[in-house]
Structure formats: structure tokens, C-alpha cells
Amino acid sequence: MATPNAAPSERTRVRRLPERATYDAEAIAAVVDAAPLAHIGFAHEGSVHVIPTAVWREGGHLYIHGAKASRLLKALVASECCVTLSLLDGLVMARSAFHHSMNYRSVVVYGRFETVDGTAAKFRSLQAFMEKLSPGRWNALRPVSDKELNATTVLRLSLAEASLKARSGGPKDDDEDMAWPVWAGVLPLSLQAGAPQTDPQSVVREAPSVPLRWG
Amino acid sequence: MATPNAAPSERTRVRRLPERATYDAEAIAAVVDAAPLAHIGFAHEGSVHVIPTAVWREGGHLYIHGAKASRLLKALVASECCVTLSLLDGLVMARSAFHHSMNYRSVVVYGRFETVDGTAAKFRSLQAFMEKLSPGRWNALRPVSDKELNATTVLRLSLAEASLKARSGGPKDDDEDMAWPVWAGVLPLSLQAGAPQTDPQSVVREAPSVPLRWG
Ligand SMILES: Cc1cc2nc3c(=O)[nH]c(=O)nc-3n(C[C@H](O)[C@H](O)[C@H](O)COP(=O)(O)OP(=O)(O)OC[C@H]3O[C@@H](n4cnc5c(N)ncnc54)[C@H](O)[C@@H]3O)c2cc1C
Ligand SMILES: Cc1cc2nc3c(=O)[nH]c(=O)nc-3n(C[C@H](O)[C@H](O)[C@H](O)COP(=O)(O)OP(=O)(O)OC[C@H]3O[C@@H](n4cnc5c(N)ncnc54)[C@H](O)[C@@H]3O)c2cc1C
Ligand code: HEM
Ligand code: HEM
Numbered sequence: 001m002a003t004p005n006a007a008p009s010e011r012t013r014v015r016r017l018p019e020r021a022t023y024d025a026e027a028i029a030a031v032v033d034a035a036p037l038a039h040i041g042f043a044h045e046g047s048v049h050v051i052p053t054a055v056w057r058e059g060g061h062l063y064i065h066g067a068k069a070s071r072l073l074k075a076l077v078a079s080e081c082c083v084t085l086s087l088l089d090g091l092v093m094a095r096s097a098f099h100h101s102m103n104y105r106s107v108v109v110y111g112r113f114e115t116v117d118g119t120a121a122k123f124r125s126l127q128a129f130m131e132k133l134s135p136g137r138w139n140a141l142r143p144v145s146d147k148e149l150n151a152t153t154v155l156r157l158s159l160a161e162a163s164l165k166a167r168s169g170g171p172k173d174d175d176e177d178m179a180w181p182v183w184a185g186v187l188p189l190s191l192q193a194g195a196p197q198t199d200p201q202s203v204v205r206e207a208p209s210v211p212l213r214w215g
Numbered sequence: 216m217a218t219p220n221a222a223p224s225e226r227t228r229v230r231r232l233p234e235r236a237t238y239d240a241e242a243i244a245a246v247v248d249a250a251p252l253a254h255i256g257f258a259h260e261g262s263v264h265v266i267p268t269a270v271w272r273e274g275g276h277l278y279i280h281g282a283k284a285s286r287l288l289k290a291l292v293a294s295e296c297c298v299t300l301s302l303l304d305g306l307v308m309a310r311s312a313f314h315h316s317m318n319y320r321s322v323v324v325y326g327r328f329e330t331v332d333g334t335a336a337k338f339r340s341l342q343a344f345m346e347k348l349s350p351g352r353w354n355a356l357r358p359v360s361d362k363e364l365n366a367t368t369v370l371r372l373s374l375a376e377a378s379l380k381a382r383s384g385g386p387k388d389d390d391e392d393m394a395w396p397v398w399a400g401v402l403p404l405s406l407q408a409g410a411p412q413t414d415p416q417s418v419v420r421e422a423p424s425v426p427l428r429w430g
Contacts, residue, residue: 011262016285036317036404039299041256041265047226048263050256050299052321070231084254084265088406088430097345097356098363102251106267130312140397141312148313170414182355184417187408189251189430191303194403199385202399215303215404 011110012163022164025060031107031164032057033132034214035085036191038064040072042081049075055085056129061156062109063116063125073153076113083109083157087215091187094171095180101167103186109162116154119146125154134210191215226325227378237379240275246322246379247272248347249429250300251406253279255287257296264290270300271344276371277324278331278340288368291328298324298372302430306402309386310395316382318401324377331369334361340369349425406430 006023008014014021022028038055041048051072053064062083066073090103116125123144130138171184192215196207221238223229229236237243253270256263266287268279277298281288305318331340338359345353386399407430411422 016282036303037301039254039256039265039267039301041254041263041297043258043263047295047325048256048258048297050254050265050297050323052254052299052301052319054317067231080262082256082263082265084267086252086254086267088251090412091348093349093352095357096363097341097353097359098367100345100348102269104267108265110262126312130315133306133315134308137308137397138312142310142392142395142397144312148311152313170412177357178416179418180357181418182352182357183411183419183422184414185422186412186414187422187425188410188412189406189408189427191404192407194405196398197305197385197401197403199399199401201393203394203396204398207398207400207402212404 008163009161012108012161014163014165020165020167023162024164025159028107028159028162028164029057031085031087031105032062032159034105035087036215038062038083038085040064040076040081040083042075042079044071044075056132058125058128060159062159063129063154063156065126065129065152065154068151068153070153073155076155077115080110080112088189089168090189092171093183093185093187095173095177095182095184099171099173101171103167103169105164105166107162107164109157109159111157111161113155113157116156119149122149122152122154126152132214223378224376227323227376229378229380235380235382238377239379240374243322243374243377243379244272246300246302246320247277247374249320250302251430253277253298253300255279255291255296255298257290257294259286259290271347273340273343275374277374278344278369278371280341280344280367280369283366283368285368288370291370292330295325295327303404304383305404307386308398308400308402310388310392310397310399314386314388316386318382318384320379320381322377322379324372324374326372326376328370328372331371334364337364337367337369341367347429
């Protein structure tokens with residue numbers, strides 16, 4: 001099915017190994033939903049900076065948040081940037097060093113962030129952020145105050161100019177190497193949650209069991 | 216113990232939550248060793264780009280590799296860049312939404328990559344890369360050819376101008392919220408290896424058990 005950004009822009013057209021690329025909005029949205037983090041690149045005072053932040057998605061936009069006073073957030077509304085999200089899915093072990101690789105899904109987005117204005121809009125958006133990380137938790141929390149909302153900036157970036165590149169599957173060795181006597185295959189990798197560490201002063205002692213839907 | 220870059224430069228001085236920062240070379244090296252990936256930010260043809268790549272360390276330098284023809288690698292030797300490595304260690308669940316956070320270790324490096332020249336130097340360096348990912352594997356592989364080395368560019372970046380920012384530990388809630396009846400604590404997160412997937416044509420069927428020393 002054709003989607004609005006199913007074709008690349010001049011900037012997002014993947015040149016190296018283009019067979020690993022897609023520009024499909026739904027596939028791009030799925031990677032943003034699965035990624036806890038984004039790396040944001042922007043130019044400021046003569047240097048390029050790359051800063052990691054938490055990230056979530058609503059519709060066709062990617063969202064970030066932080067302090068109103070943050071350099072990152074102030075610089076982003078003033079200029080174009082590039083946001084990259086990468087999920088490492090495995091280590092690909094070939095018969096030759098040269099054909100080793102990684103399995104991954106990554107998205108590169110270009111554009112300019114815009115401010116999410118107003119207490120109500122920020123409230124709804126931060127609720128969506130919490131919903132990504134721990135569905136259902138928001139209503140159990142001490143309610144967010146206006147003071148907290150005022151100290152917080154929420155920004156969003158359109159996913160319209162974005163590319164997805166992904167590798168999956170086993171090693172691709174040269175024909176003449178197939179019988180080389182070394183183990184070849186994939187070591188799958190994923191972000192996993194360990195046993196919850198209850199805060200010593202937590203009144204509720206039993207951690208809710210929330211399956212990890214991202215990472 | 217004082218190390219060469221134990222003090223920040225004007226660019227690397229962490230301003231937001233500076234108590235989470237350090238500039239110690241050994242601590243920075245440990246994060247590079249633990250990180251499978253880096254996100255590289257550079258300006259090229261009027262845009263900032265952020266590209267993910269595998270990364271390893273030798274002494275005071277961080278290394279990357281790729282195709283000789285790659286835009287990324289060609290652009291990097293021509294200008295300054297910013298390289299960021301982030302390890303997500305946990306989700307910090309507070310009693311209020313506002314005090315939720317993530318535990319992490321991240322390094323931001325500024326500088327300019329230089330080319331690792333010569334077949335022998337590239338060979339040694341790619342061997343060090345393999346040693347990070349799968350210790351001892353290099354000698355079992357079909358040997359690297361000169362043709363492969365010629366098609367490959369290896370670049371390195373000094374870690375001299377770098378900062379490390381890290382958060383660990385439980386939620387820091389406001390005093391008046393401590394008895395709020397919601398679970399508070401940390402959900403630890405880490406990159407884990409799953410069961411090895413042996414290639415259907417692998418002559419060796421038993422995967423070597425290599426503990427994950429990074430990720
Ligand atoms: C986990 C991981 C590890 C990797 N390790 C290496 C490595 O060690 N060496 C190496 O050479 N490459 C590696 N890559 C691939 C790397 O991200 C680039 O795709 C590749 O280096 C080509 O870069 P380029 O700037 O020359 O690409 P070009 O194809 O010239 O880039 C053109 C445009 O394509 C899009 N694009 C490029 N790369 C990506 C991407 N990864 N995801 C989404 N869109 C993209 C962007 O819009 C970019 O502006 C890795 C990728 C991932 C996710
Ligand atoms: C996993 C993770 C999730 C995060 N989520 C968020 C979020 O959702 N919202 C948010 O506001 N912040 C988040 N951060 C923190 C974020 O990376 C920045 O530290 C923060 O946003 C301040 O950015 P700034 O450019 O305003 O910092 P400044 O303090 O002005 O940056 C000055 C210099 O400090 C150094 N520096 C800044 N940040 C880092 C870093 N993370 N690691 C190493 N050196 C650094 C760099 O050299 C930078 O040039 C997260 C960090 C990590 C690792
Ligand atoms: C040590 C284990 C290695 C790993 C994990 C690894 C991983 C990777 C990855 C993930 C890519 C990106 C491919 C993509 O764009 O999807 C890549 C590209 C590349 N690697 Fe490696 N690599 C390894 C060893 C080597 C060695 C030893 C060589 C050379 C002797 C080499 C040469 C290359 C080249 C030339 C490319 C560029 C491919 C292209 O863009 O056309 N790699 N590598
Ligand atoms: C939903 C879960 C949330 C998570 C996982 C989260 C995560 C984070 C992280 C990791 C940081 C960076 C701290 C650092 O620099 O070390 C941060 C900063 C910040 N967050 Fe959140 N956050 C969440 C919800 C909220 C909410 C609901 C608000 C506001 C109501 C908020 C306001 C802020 C502010 C103001 C900062 C900046 C701190 C500073 O730089 O001084 N966060 N958040």
C-alpha cells in the first residue's frame with residue numbers, strides 16, 4: 001500500500017546497500033515505537049552535537065521532552081536536525097571476517113522540531129510517553145502539577161522525511177568459503193528487562209508485571 | 216587519579232545535571248568498550264547527518280570501519296564531528312510522572328577522524344574489532360584477503376575531548392510523595408544474547424559459548 005512518504009527525498013535516499021532500505025510510513029512508525037532512545041544531531045555554535053534522549057510517537061510525529069532551559073531543546077526549534085534511532089538485533093558471524101555484520105533496524109529522520117504548546121497538550125503527550133513505557137501506569141501516579149508542566153518542554157518532529165534501513169537473516173559468505181570449519185550463524189541480541197528492583201521506601205512492594213513492548 | 220582529559224573543554228562541559236558527568240579517560244574507555252554502536256553526527260552538503268556504526272577502541276582512540284566508497288567515511292576525514300555512545304541501563308519508575316527517568320551511561324566525543332593507513336595496520340585493527348565481539352574467533356576464520364582490506368576504510372578518533380554522563384540508582388521523588396500507593400523502583404535493562412541460530416549450511420553445528428562482554 002502506498003503511504004505518503006513511500007518515496008525517498010534526495011537526502012533520505014539510501015545509497016549504500018539500498019536493497020536494505022524502505023520509506024514506508026508504517027514500517028518507520030514501528031521502529032520508532034520499538035526504540036526507547038533517539039540520537040539527535042544538530043549544529044550549534046560552530047559544532048555538530050549528537051545528544052541521546054527518550055522518544056515516543058503519536059501519529060506521524062516523533063516526540064521528545066526535557067527542561068525548558070535545555071540547550072538541546074532551545075537549539076532544536078531554531079534549526080533543522082537529524083534524528084536517528086537504531087535497534088541492534090543480532091551479531092552475524094560469517095566464515096570470513098569481511099562478511100561479519102549486524103542485524104538491525106534503524107531510522108533516520110530529517111526536519112525541524114516544533115513546540116507542543118499548552119498545558120493540556122503537554123499533559124496528553126507525556127501521558128502517551130508513559131503509555132509506551134508502562135501501559136496503564138499514568139493514572140496510578142501522583143498527578144502531574146502545573147508547575148511541573150511549566151518546567152517541561154515537549155517537542156515534536158514530523159516523520160515525513162525519513163528512511164528505514166534494516167538487515168536480517170544469516171551470514172552471506174562467498175561460495176568458496178561455505179565449508180570453512182568455523183561456526184557460522186547469528187547471535188540474536190535484544191534489550192531485556194531484569195528482575196525489578198523495588199525502592200526500599202516503596203509502599204507497594206510487588207512490582208507490576210509489564211511486558212516490555214519496546215527495546 | 217588525574218587522567219589527561221579529566222577536565223572538560225568548553226564544548227564538553229555538561230551543563231544540565233552536571234553532577235552526573237565525569238571526564239575521566241578510564242571511565243570513558245569503559246563505556247566505549249561496553250557499547251556495540253556509536254551514532255556519528257557530521258555536517259555535509261548543508262545538512263547534519265547522524266549515522267549509526269559499529270565501534271571499538273584501541274588505547275585512546277575510538278575506531279569505525281566501512282566501505283572505501285561510503286559517504287560517511289569520506290565526509291568524516293574532511294570535517295569535525297560528534298560521536299555519541301549510549302547504554303540504556305534501566306527504567307526508573309517514580310511515584311510522580313515528572314520524576315521518572317532512565318539509568319544510563321553515555322559518552323559524547325568531539326574531534327576529527329583520521330585514516331588508519333596500510334594493509335598491516337588495518338588488519339591489526341579489524342582483528343581488535345573482532346576480539347571485542349567474539350574473543351578468539353579471528354584465527355578460526357578464513358583469512359582476510361588484500362582485496363577485502365583494500366575495499367575497507369578504517370578510521371580512528373581521539374577520545375581526548377569527551378564527556379561521560381551517567382545516572383544510576385532508584386527514583387528521587389519529592390518528600391511529600393514517598394507514601395504514594397504505587398510501585399516505585401527500577402526496571403533494569405540490558406542487551407542480552409538469545410539462543411545462537413546456526414546457519415543451515417554451517418559445517419560446525421555447535422555454537423561456541425562466548426559470554427557477551429559488551430552491550
Ligand atoms: C547497528 C548498525 C551497525 C552498523 N555498522 C556499520 C559499520 O560498522 N560500518 C558501516 O559502514 N556501516 C554500518 N552501518 C550502516 C550505516 O548506518 C550506514 O547505512 C552506512 O555506513 C552507509 O552510510 P552513508 O552515510 O555512506 O550512507 P548513504 O547511503 O550515502 O546515506 C544516504 C541516506 O540514506 C539514509 N540512511 C543511511 N544509513 C541509514 C541507516 N542506517 N538507517 C536509516 N537510514 C539510513 C539517510 O537518510 C542518509 O542520509 C550500521 C548500521 C546499524 C544500524
Ligand atoms: C538513555 C538516555 C535518555 C535520556 N533521555 C532524556 C530525555 O528524555 N530528556 C532530556 O532532556 N534529556 C535526556 N537525556 C539526557 C541528554 O542526553 C542530555 O544530557 C540533556 O538533554 C542535556 O542536553 P543539552 O544539550 O541541553 O546538555 P548540555 O549540558 O548543555 O551539554 C553540554 C555538553 O555536555 C556533554 N553532554 C551532554 N549530554 C551528554 C550525555 N548524555 N552524555 C555525555 N555527555 C553529554 C556534551 O559534551 C555536550 O556538548 C537522556 C540521556 C540518555 C543517555
Ligand atoms: C569484526 C566483525 C565485523 C562486523 C560486526 C562488521 C559489521 C558491519 C556492518 C554492520 C556493516 C554495515 C552493513 C550495512 O550497511 O548494512 C559493515 C560494513 C562493511 N564492513 Fe564490516 N564488519 C566486521 C568486519 C569487517 C571486516 C574484517 C572487514 C574487512 C576486511 C569489513 C568490511 C566492511 C565493508 C567494506 C563494509 C561496507 C559495506 C558497504 O557499504 O558496501 N567488515 N560491517
Ligand atoms: C514517562 C516517563 C519519563 C521518563 C522515562 C523520563 C525520562 C527522562 C530522562 C532520562 C531525562 C534526562 C535526565 C538527565 O539528564 O539525566 C529527563 C529529563 C527531564 N524530564 Fe523526564 N521522563 C519522564 C516523564 C517526565 C514527565 C511526565 C515530565 C514532566 C511533567 C518530565 C520532565 C522532565 C524534565 C523537566 C527534564 C529535564 C531535567 C533537567 O535537565 O534538569 N519527564 N526525563
